[in-house]
Amino acid sequence: MNATPDPTVNESMDTSAVVSKQSPADYQRVFPKRLRSVLSGILIVIALVISPVAITTSWAKNELASTDIFVAQLAPLASDPAVQAMLTDEAVAAIEASVDLDAIASDLFDGLKTLDLPPRSAAALALLEAPAVAGARSVIRSTVQEAVQSDAFAGLWANTLRLSHEQVTGALAGDPDTALSLSASGEIGINLGPLVASVRQQLIDNGMTFATAIPEIDRIVPLGQSDAMTSARFGYNLVLQLGLWLPLVCLVAFSGGILLARRRARAAIWTGISLAVISALLAGGVAAGKLAALSAVTPDPLPRDAADAIIQAATVGLAQPIKLMITIGIVTAIVAYLSGPFRGAAALRRGTSSLLIRVRGAAERSGITTGGFGRMLHRLRVLTRVVVIIVALVILIMSRPLSGATIILVVLSAAVLLLILELLSRPELPVNGRGPGVPTAPEPTA
Template sequence: MNVPVDDEIAALRAENERLRAALDETLAGRHDQGRRGFGWVIPSAALIVIGAILAPVVVVTTWASRETSSTAAFVETFSPLARDPAVQSFITAKTNDVVDEHLDVRQLTGTVFDGLRQLDLPPRAASALTALEAPASTGVENLVHQTVQRFVASDAFTTLWDGALRTGHAQLVRSLTGDQRAAVAIAADGSIGIQLGPIVAEVKQRLIDQGLGFASRIPVVDRTVVIATSDAAVRAETAYALVQVTAAWLPWLAVACIGIGVVMARRRARALSLAGIGVAIAMAVTMLGLAFGRVVTVRALAPDLMPRNAARVIYDTVVAFVLSASVAITVLALAVAVTAWFAGSSRPAVRLRAGWGRLTAGARRAAEVRGVTTGRVGVELDRFRVPLLVLVAVVAAAVIALHRPLSPGLIVWTLVSSLVAVGIVDLLARPASTDGRPGQASRDGDDGVSPDRDDQLATNRG
């Protein structure tokens, strides 16, 4: 049933008064902001810049604290190295060098053949024996090397590697705290090494099990293979305690700097958008730094300490968390910048919000014409629209803040889900008529208020 013209005019007048009061309040707020003057701009910008600069520091300190305080995280980081072909080849070569150094196969086979020659063999047999000496020696060497290679490529080596990592994690912490008895040693020149002893001991046992009793001559090996070298390794001992202290509160300090800077800004939405862009730029610089560090590290390690492919794999494994976190924070920062721009007062943002308001209002009217309406539920949704949107934002922020490790996919899907939830609330929320009851749809599409007024309401809500 159509609403009388007088009632509709009265409703429009009431709405105009409400809109005029809201406009006066907005203008008064802008006037108060203008009275702040540019004295607020400098500290606001300074705090936002400090927060953006702290973002990469937060990622690095979080990574360092994670690697040194969590054995599970440490094993998760370095365990894949045991299955990488480049690292396996490097470990195999170093283990073979140690075995060959302590086990002279050619001398052992030569001793055996010299004993056979003393048996007064016929000339042809002695000649054949001499011809077989070199192939026999080479065959034994190949057998030893193949045993090493098969072991390093086996699941048993992966298990040994993971066990060594778990045991070595405590040793690494002892190294960082300056304990000279640590198995993972940081030398004065910045070199970092791991023990070959357990690997050689396992290979020795396997050779003995295959009937090569002379392998028992391999002594207990106490040798460290350098896997990295950097001046930063020495400074890491000093930085360890600082990292443990700052990793807990530094993220909150960065967020507080950005938050206070945005609150102090004259145009908060614009300030938040610029803060997001600033953080994204800082993280992009961090990723460029990681790429540059990869080149420098590979040049420092290869070819003197290890092959280039092994050096690249080790570096990529070590910085994987920092790189993934940098990408994720970049995506999050850009998403915040876009969201803040959409909520701002720029003309394109206002037009976009108005267009979205008209779209949802038109869809709602079209549904009500066909008898599909949310009724009283829609009115309650419209009544509590702001708290619902705040709840969506809080849930999205909690998911991103509490999930570890942070990934770009998680951020994208969380933001998409949040936008879908906001869209559903906008679509289902149904403005009440001036008498507090849901507007009744009629055949001409009137829901108790004029279409222009509904569009205006939707635009204002945006």
């Protein structure tokens, strides 16, 4: 008896055979693409998540590690009218608290009364006591105002900022040459060594030869205990490390994510847009934080307008990297679109290329050509483009403050320069011997 074949079994066997033959190839072809896409997405997400932290820690690192940047940002406060008014009020209050003008004037006029003056002169003298005190206060205030508004005070302010920053960062870094000392246990003290050395040198300069016998002093005068300062030292070192490495990690993650993407143009576009949006949100958060800090300041120790000036000066350096990241994000998205496989971008590239070809052709027919220099530019076109982009980025990074006008000017200048380089470049002669920029006849179709 012959058994009829089961078509289901045959179909299953055929399917298994097909799967067994195609699965390895499909696996080799599909799995790497999927793996690349997954890794690309992970790297881009990591870069986007840490980018605000990288921006903030990079700014904090510059503020903490660079005394020059710190002084450059806060030194202009000496010329701020609100800060000058606050300093004048505080200085006048301190002087009047130390000097009893009423008592001095009273003693002075009491002494004058003992001079046996005529009655009318004595009566007039009594009337002058209050105006004299008021005049003295006016002279003190005007003198303080002139001092605060002088160039000498601006220099003193900058030197004070520099010394304060160096002392604080030196203490946090454990520098033994700073006047402020912080032990590992959190004990704060004054290091007498630099002070004694300075006094010793001044005595020697003044002819006091006995000062040469003063030895070097290594003594710490303890001022108190602070566990918070120990935490501050840890935070200081942490910020220095994060500010150095996080931007590099962020850059590598962005680059790796885009390079691993299957559709690099789309990945670069969305990465650039996301970076710009996140940076803009960070700018909004900084603005909200400044408003919160300003509202928390009480007018008694610090007037509101002076507090606003100080907060603005302290955070002005953070606006620089935020603007830079927004610019990089937008420019990255635009460049990725223009160089990507999109209809609009392709049409624009064809139109630009056709225009450049016509301009080159017209110039060559008029006897104007870049010759060997143009051919060299064509061979090195990738290098020249990279150099232009790097120079533009360096200009943006070094521009302080970074304004919107500067960003637009640098970006447009870079675009125009790239266009000029493309125009000056001279592609190699085609095989048919026709010069560059001269359209060739279409080949006949079969």
